[in-house]
Ligand SMILES: [Zn+2]
C-alpha cells in the first residue's frame with residue numbers, strides 16, 4: 138500500500154513539476170482543466186447515468202416534453218401533484234436520489250473551492266483576517282492573476298545578499314545560547330520546553346528587527362526581551378567590569394525591565410532602541426516551510442499543489458483532504474453506476490443521448506475512473522499521514538530521523554504524534570475538547586484550524602521536541618542550498 142501510494146504521489150508530482158517548468162505558472166491551467174473535466178463529468182452523469190438510476194414518474198416525463206419552457210414551468214406543479222398521487226414510491230425514490238447526487242456534487246465543488254481559496258496561512262500574516270482581505274478584497278480582480286503579481290512582488294523585495302551570515306548574527310546577539318542549549322551556530326533558535334520553537338528563513342524577504350519581534354507570539358516576545366536584557370547586561374558588565382547593577386540599569390532602556398503581556402509596536406520599538414530598523418532574517422515557526430513557488434513561508438506546510446494553485450498548509454489542509462475524499466466518492470459512484478452505459482457506448486449500436494456523444498462519454502468515464510482511483514489512493518495516504526501526526530514534508534524527514542536513531546540503537550518519537558484517533562480529531566478540529574462537532578465534517582462549513590501556526594499539540598511525555606534526535610540534527614529548509622556552504 139505504502140509503495141503504491143508513493144508511486145502515485147510521485148507520478149502526480151512529476152506531472153505537476155513538468156507542467157510548471159513548461160508554462161511557468163501552471164496553477165490556473167490545472168484549475169481550468171479540473172473545472173472543465175469535472176463539469177463535463179457531472180453533466181455526463183446527470184444527463185446519461187442519472188435517468189437509469191431512478192424511475193421518473195410518468196407525469197413528470199410528460200411535462201418535460203411540452204412545447205416550451207414556459208409550458209414546462211406552468212405545468213410542473215400539477216405534474217408534481219400527479220406524480221405524488223399516482224406513483225408515491227417512485228416520487229420519494231426520485232427525490233432522495235436527486236438530493237443525494239446534488240449533495241455529493243455540491244460537497245465536491247465546495248471543498249475544492251475552499252481548498253483553492255482558503256489561505257494556507259503565511260508566517261508574516263498568520264491566520265488573520267488580513268490575509269483574507271488581501272485575497273478577496275479590492276485588487277484581487279482575478280484571484281490567480283493577483284497571486285502571480287504577489288509572487289513577482291516578493292521576488293523584487295527579497296534581499297539578494299541574504300546569504301551574508303553576519304545578518305544572522307545581527308538577529309541573535311541577544312539570544313541566550315546557554316539557555317537554549319545550542320551550539321554557536323545560532324540559526325536554530327529553540328526556546329524552553331512548552332514554548333513554540335522557531336528558526337529563521339533565509340529565503341523570505343528580510344524584515345526589520347521590530348517586525349521580526351512582532352511576528353512572534355506574545356510569550357516568545359517576552360523571552361526575546363529577557364534574552365536581550367540579559368545579553369546587554371552581560372556586555373556592559375564585561376566592558377566596564379562593573380558590578381554595580383543599579384548603575385548598569387540606568388544605561389539601558391527602562392522599557393526592557395517592564396513586563397508587558399502583549400506588547401504593541403511602540404513597546405517593542407522602545408526596548409529595541411537603535412536596533413529597531415536593522416534588517417534580519419524572518420522568523421519561521423516549527424512545521425512551517427518555505428514554498429519555492431509561492432515565495433513565502435507557509436504555516437504547517439504540506440506541499441505546493443498546482444491543482445489548487447496554492448500550498449496545502451494549516452489553513453486549507455482539511456479542505457484538501459475532504460475534497461479528495463468527496464472526489465473519490467463522486468467518481469466512484471459515476472464509475473459504478475455508469476458501467477453499463479460505458480459498455481453500451483463501446484459495444485452496442487444504439488446510443489440514445491444526443492447531447493453527449495458516445496466518444497465523449499467513454500473519455501469522461503475513463504478519466505473519472507482512473508483519476509478516482511488515483512485520488513482515492515492519495516487520500517488514504519494523506520489520512521494515514523494525518524493519523525501519524527505528520528505532514529508530507531515531515532514524513533520524509535521523520536523517516537530519515539528514524540533510521541538515524543536506529544543506528545544509535547535509540548527510538549525516534551514524533552513529538553506531534555498524539556495517537557492516531559487524537560491526531561485525526563485535532564487535524565479536523567472536531568471532537569472532544571475541540572471547537573466543532575463531528576457532524577461539521579459533512580456540512581459545507583468553514584472551520585478554523587485548531588492551531589495558530591505557532592502552537593501545536595505535543596506529546597506531553599517529551600520535552601517539546603522529537604525524541605531520539607537532537608535539535609541540531611533536525612533538517613532546516615536550507616539543506617542542499619549553496620549558501621549553507623558559505624556560512
Ligand atoms: Zn521563507
Ligand SMILES: [Zn+2]
Pocket residue numbers: 428429430431432440441442447448
Ligand atoms: Zn506554494
